[in-house]
Amino acid sequence: MLQAYHWPGNIRELQNVIERSVIVCETETFAVDESWLSRESVQTAPASQALADKLARQEKELIEAALAASRGRVSGLRGGGQAGIAPSTLEAKIRSLQINKHRFKTPSR
Numbered sequence: 001m002l003q004a005y006h007w008p009g010n011i012r013e014l015q016n017v018i019e020r021s022v023i024v025c026e027t028e029t030f031a032v033d034e035s036w037l038s039r040e041s042v043q044t045a046p047a048s049q050a051l052a053d054k055l056a057r058q059e060k061e062l063i064e065a066a067l068a069a070s071r072g073r074v075s076g077l078r079g080g081g082q083a084g085i086a087p088s089t090l091e092a093k094i095r096s097l098q099i100n101k102h103r104f105k106t107p108s109r
Contacts, residue, residue, distance in 0.1 A: 005037050060097045063090070064104070072104035 007013055021032050067074075074094070075087035085093070094101055 001034060001037075002032065056097065059093065060099060063093060063097065063099060066090075067094075067099070067101050067104040070104075071106050072101050074101065 002014075002017075009016075017032055017036050020036060021030060025031055074090050093099075
């Protein structure tokens with residue numbers, strides 16, 4: 001069974017399975033429960049991608065809300081950096097999330 005398994009986690013996964021067997025087994029005979037070997041389903045990748053997409057959408061919404069509150073300013077006293085993110089980090093996230101910060105700029109009164 002151990003030789004037939006494709007070991008996606010390489011040596012670390014093998015090490016974990018052996019350590020678990022040594023800890024859990026109550027007899028002198030080395031045994032590995034087949035259920036310990038991960039069976040990655042085809043749904044794993046789409047589920048993790050869906051989570052990444054959801055997090056990106058939420059992050060974009062939060063940054064857009066901060067930009068709306070700061071009238072498109074990223075740094076300075078009333079800038080979006082007041083959201084707890086360094087202005088340089090905020091600028092990088094604005095670029096990566098393809099946010100047009102200029103649409104939040106309004107004339108000051």
